[in-house]
Amino acid sequence: MKQNKLSFESENLVVDWISFKFQYLDDSAKINIAKYFLKLGFNSFQESGKLAKPIKEPIFISPDNKYEVLFVQEAPYWDGTIVQFSGKYSHILYTLIKQRLINWELFSTATLGRLDLYYSRVNKKNEKIIIIDFLDACHKKISQTNKNVSFEKNKKGVILKIGNRKSNHFSRLYEGKDYLKFEYEMKGRFLRKYHLLLVENRLQEFEQKLSSNFISYFGKILPLQYSYVDWLVIKLRPIRKPTITQYGLNSDYIKSEILMDTKTFVSLIQFLNYAQHLDYEIEYLGSTGYRKVVFKLRDFLKFQDPSVKPTNYYRLGKNKEFFQQLQSGLYVTSFVDHSFQSLVIVPQVRFEKCPKEKCLITKVWLVEELFYYDYPFYLPNFFQQKLTKYELEVRFKLFQVFTSVNIEKTIDIQEFFKSYPSVLNNQQKTKIKKHFIELVKFLEDHNLIKSNYKILSNGSLHDSQKLTTRNISEGFVFYEKLSI
Numbered sequence: 001m002k003q004n005k006l007s008f009e010s011e012n013l014v015v016d017w018i019s020f021k022f023q024y025l026d027d028s029a030k031i032n033i034a035k036y037f038l039k040l041g042f043n044s045f046q047e048s049g050k051l052a053k054p055i056k057e058p059i060f061i062s063p064d065n066k067y068e069v070l071f072v073q074e075a076p077y078w079d080g081t082i083v084q085f086s087g088k089y090s091h092i093l094y095t096l097i098k099q100r101l102i103n104w105e106l107f108s109t110a111t112l113g114r115l116d117l118y119y120s121r122v123n124k125k126n127e128k129i130i131i132i133d134f135l136d137a138c139h140k141k142i143s144q145t146n147k148n149v150s151f152e153k154n155k156k157g158v159i160l161k162i163g164n165r166k167s168n169h170f171s172r173l174y175e176g177k178d179y180l181k182f183e184y185e186m187k188g189r190f191l192r193k194y195h196l197l198l199v200e201n202r203l204q205e206f207e208q209k210l211s212s213n214f215i216s217y218f219g220k221i222l223p224l225q226y227s228y229v230d231w232l233v234i235k236l237r238p239i240r241k242p243t244i245t246q247y248g249l250n251s252d253y254i255k256s257e258i259l260m261d262t263k264t265f266v267s268l269i270q271f272l273n274y275a276q277h278l279d280y281e282i283e284y285l286g287s288t289g290y291r292k293v294v295f296k297l298r299d300f301l302k303f304q305d306p307s308v309k310p311t312n313y314y315r316l317g318k319n320k321e322f323f324q325q326l327q328s329g330l331y332v333t334s335f336v337d338h339s340f341q342s343l344v345i346v347p348q349v350r351f352e353k354c355p356k357e358k359c360l361i362t363k364v365w366l367v368e369e370l371f372y373y374d375y376p377f378y379l380p381n382f383f384q385q386k387l388t389k390y391e392l393e394v395r396f397k398l399f400q401v402f403t404s405v406n407i408e409k410t411i412d413i414q415e416f417f418k419s420y421p422s423v424l425n426n427q428q429k430t431k432i433k434k435h436f437i438e439l440v441k442f443l444e445d446h447n448l449i450k451s452n453y454k455i456l457s458n459g460s461l462h463d464s465q466k467l468t469t470r471n472i473s474e475g476f477v478f479y480e481k482l483s484i
Contacts (some may be wrong), residue, residue, distance in 0.1 A: 005204065006211035008117070011235060013211060015094040016183065017116035019084035020107055030071060033083065033106050034059045037069050040096065042089070046071040049082070067092050082113060090116070097198070104199045112195040114187040117214050120179045121231055131175050134228045135160045138173065141223045162221065169217065180228055184214050212239055219484045225407045233407055236482050237376030249273055249379045251403050262396045266383050267304070267322045269399075273381075274303045275366055282368060285347060289368035297323075297351075297360040305385055316360070323349045323362060345370065377403045380446055382439065390428065393420065394435045402443070402480070409449075411436060412456075412475040433469040440467060440478055450479045 008015065022029075034044035043061045047054035049072045059071065067089045072082040085093045096102055123131075135151070138160055142149045148167075152159045159174040168190040172183045197206035219236045222229055251269055278293040298310040301319055308315055326346040350363040379402065382395055397416060401409045413433065417424055424432070443449045454461040456475035467476055 007207045011211045013117045018090040019113040020110040021113035022081045025081040042067040042069045118183040290365040
């Protein structure tokens with residue numbers, strides 16, 4: 001499966017600071033740079049980096065220019081010159097860089113000194129906690145491993161500062177009028193590794209690496225169970241290190257309303273995983289490309305359940321019915337991605353008998369776009385065996401809940417019993433609760449969830465280190481573990 005490319009635009013990251021360091025920049029070179037940027041709409045200024053309150057002196061100014069570039073001479077702890085573009089001016093500069101309008105010969109003796117990116121999350125009306133409580137939770141988590149974390153107040157509110165300002169990595173979290181901003185400052189040896197990518201206009205690779213680093217940095221230090229980092233969780237899943245082999249199950253986020261029965265939907269998920277590893281040809285129906293895969297029906301049955309005999313004609317017949325159902329197109333609304341909803345995933349299925357091997361050859365056309373999508377969830381294939389009715393329903397419920405957007409996963413036991421296809425007696429309910437507990441332990445053993453839980457009791461959640469058939473009677477909560 002091909003991986004989606006990360007970019008500043010795709011990840012909604014904004015460039016907020018760019019600076020270049022010159023070990024030595026004489027007056028004539030400085031004037032050449034200032035004149036060059038004057039033509040691009042930048043007024044140029046200079047100031048001393050040694051003064052606590054430096055005076056900004058003009059170099060070249062035009063009343064028609066709206067942007068600024070600043071030359072900082074004799075910066076603290078360093079005698080060179082910094083050419084910096086801050087805030088909205090850095091964004092303008094980066095736009096010019098992407099348009100290949102910057103003469104990099106002027107920066108031939110410079111190195112990329114600092115680059116800031118930020119992500120701005122718009123506040124929602126239904127947040128469970130206020131921002132200051134979230135920042136406090138961040139402070140508590142980060143301070144366990146990093147002493148350089150502190151609060152600062154200004155006129156706009158509270159700022160959480162993470163790291164040493166002189167180090168290669170520094171970040172800030174702070175509240176705006178209706179948003180929470182996550183700002184990441186990169187410099188020093190770390191940033192110098194990407195200097196050539198920038199000046200050689202290899203911007204796709206430049207943005208891919210820095211976007212990935214931005215996401216990984218915050219993913220490692222922030223508590224991910226809070227709604228304020230929902231954007232981060234979504235970005236982390238496709239780039240994390242999968243702990244399950246390629247022959248496990250992978251899936252997109254699944255909506256709660258499934259337009260087919262549980263058994264058929266599980267077969268669909270299994271087939272999408274199976275088809276990823278088959279040889280194929282590309283054929284077109286109109287402008288839409290479809291991947292034609294050819295396989296023995298008994299081989300797919302073996303993938304579903306290794307314990308089954310290839311001559312089990314009852315199971316083979318059920319699989320044939322399943323593939324015939326796929327052409328209905330009803331299941332497309334089960335996927336969140338809109339491209340899935342607008343295309344028929346399986347337009348055609350054909351069966352041919354193979355007399356020599358006495359088997360049924362199946363030909364399926366699958367929309368090619370399926371294979372260019374990053375599925376964010378990787379799980380063990382716990383459907384790969386013969387299951388009782390209640391085992392299938394329990395496993396699918398856990399699968400459905402696990403592949404929801406939030407890190408916090410809630411299993412409402414009472415709601416599950418109410419929606420169960422048939423009436424359950426107490427003995428059956430106990431078996432179901434035991435199976436939920438077994439599956440949670442299974443996920444924990446595969447390092448997919450954390451070992452702490454919450455149980456629902458009288459409508460409230462309570463911490464619990466262990467799940468039992470008694471304490472989960474109303475429901476319980478577990479937490480996805482992201483390996484970054």
